[in-house]
Amino acid sequence: MTIISGKEVAAKLKQDIGAEVAEMVAKGIRRPYLVAVLVGNDGASQTYVGHKEKACHEVGFESKVVRMDESTTEEELLKVIDSLNKDPEVDGFIVQLPLPKHISEQKVIEAISPLKDVDGFNPENVGRMISGLDAYIPATPDGIMELLKYYQIETKGKHCVVVGRSNIVGRPIANLLSMKGYPGDCTVTICHSRTANLKEVVRQGDIVIAAIGQAEFVTADMIKEGAVVIDVGITRVPSDKTKSGFKLLGDVKYDEVAPKCSYITPVPGGVGPMTIISLMKNTLKAAKRRM
Numbered sequence: 001m002t003i004i005s006g007k008e009v010a011a012k013l014k015q016d017i018g019a020e021v022a023e024m025v026a027k028g029i030r031r032p033y034l035v036a037v038l039v040g041n042d043g044a045s046q047t048y049v050g051h052k053e054k055a056c057h058e059v060g061f062e063s064k065v066v067r068m069d070e071s072t073t074e075e076e077l078l079k080v081i082d083s084l085n086k087d088p089e090v091d092g093f094i095v096q097l098p099l100p101k102h103i104s105e106q107k108v109i110e111a112i113s114p115l116k117d118v119d120g121f122n123p124e125n126v127g128r129m130i131s132g133l134d135a136y137i138p139a140t141p142d143g144i145m146e147l148l149k150y151y152q153i154e155t156k157g158k159h160c161v162v163v164g165r166s167n168i169v170g171r172p173i174a175n176l177l178s179m180k181g182y183p184g185d186c187t188v189t190i191c192h193s194r195t196a197n198l199k200e201v202v203r204q205g206d207i208v209i210a211a212i213g214q215a216e217f218v219t220a221d222m223i224k225e226g227a228v229v230i231d232v233g234i235t236r237v238p239s240d241k242t243k244s245g246f247k248l249l250g251d252v253k254y255d256e257v258a259p260k261c262s263y264i265t266p267v268p269g270g271v272g273p274m275t276i277i278s279l280m281k282n283t284l285k286a287a288k289r290r291m
């Protein structure tokens with residue numbers, strides 16, 4: 001069993017991106033500039049955006065976090081998006097999800113210019129990606145693809161079972177792995193809360209991608225011997241053993257599942273750091289539109 005270190009892969013890719021930025025700057029080209037909009041006080045979102053800001057700094061990007069109050073109206077947020085769309089200095093921006101309930105996430109996503117949509121959530125990017133055209137690929141699915149590549153995990157002809165059908169992970173990763181080429185050429189099944197015989201279906205997976213957002217949902221009896229298990233989940237649960245007062249759990253019951261796997265991603269240190277690095281990749285790509 002090999003533990004896939006997203007932390008290690010992210011560090012390696014960070015160096016590559018940093019080197020490209022240094023080259024840009026040496027040629028007199030302005031650094032890539034990413035803006036993150038953070039609405040409200042969700043603890044996890046603050047951590048994730050903090051990681052994004054730190055990564056920007058490490059690869060040599062300019063970055064800014066626009067912090068807005070929990071009580072921000074949809075109209076106010078759409079105004080900020082409009083000004084970021086128009087600001088020629090800003091190469092790309094994201095609006096961290098989830099948003100407060102009184103704001104329509106879909107409206108917000110559709111308001112982001114597809115050219116600056118480095119999350120790849122805008123329907124134009126989603127459609128382009130699914131059609132196999134050049135597009136911003138959402139960061140978490142892209143990060144998973146990078147992990148499969150780095151560890152040279154065989155995907156051709158494999159049965160990949162994706163548990164979860166969200167727009168930001170389940171659906172795009174299912175699509176990407178069904179495409180021609182590497183990593184891809186998988187036979188893909190998407191499971192969700194209404195799937196009949198879920199356990200039997202997941203147990204067919206050569207590659208299992210757990211992205212349901214329920215802590216320790218995937219148990220050993222659902223996993224075939226030798227499977228590759230990618231754990232996208234990240235849930236905070238109270239703990240008296242940590243300084244922060246909480247610990248992180250994945251969607252996979254790691255201790256019992258890991259011994260059955262050929263490869264498995266841990267939580268933390270698996271997919272999470274790759275989400276950050278793929279956002280950096282997309283931002284660099286956005287900045288290259290100026291070159």
Ligand code: L34
Nearest residue numbers: 047048051094095096097119139268269270272273275
């Ligand atoms: N707009 N909203 C937008 N874009 C995104 O790409 C995200 N996502 C998801 C939630 N909302 C979003 C993220 O940024 C999930 N996500 C994310 C980003 C980073 C990490 C996890 C999820 C991460 O850094 N995880 C670390 C541990 C984090 C901790 O200590 O809490 C890890 O090692 O897994």
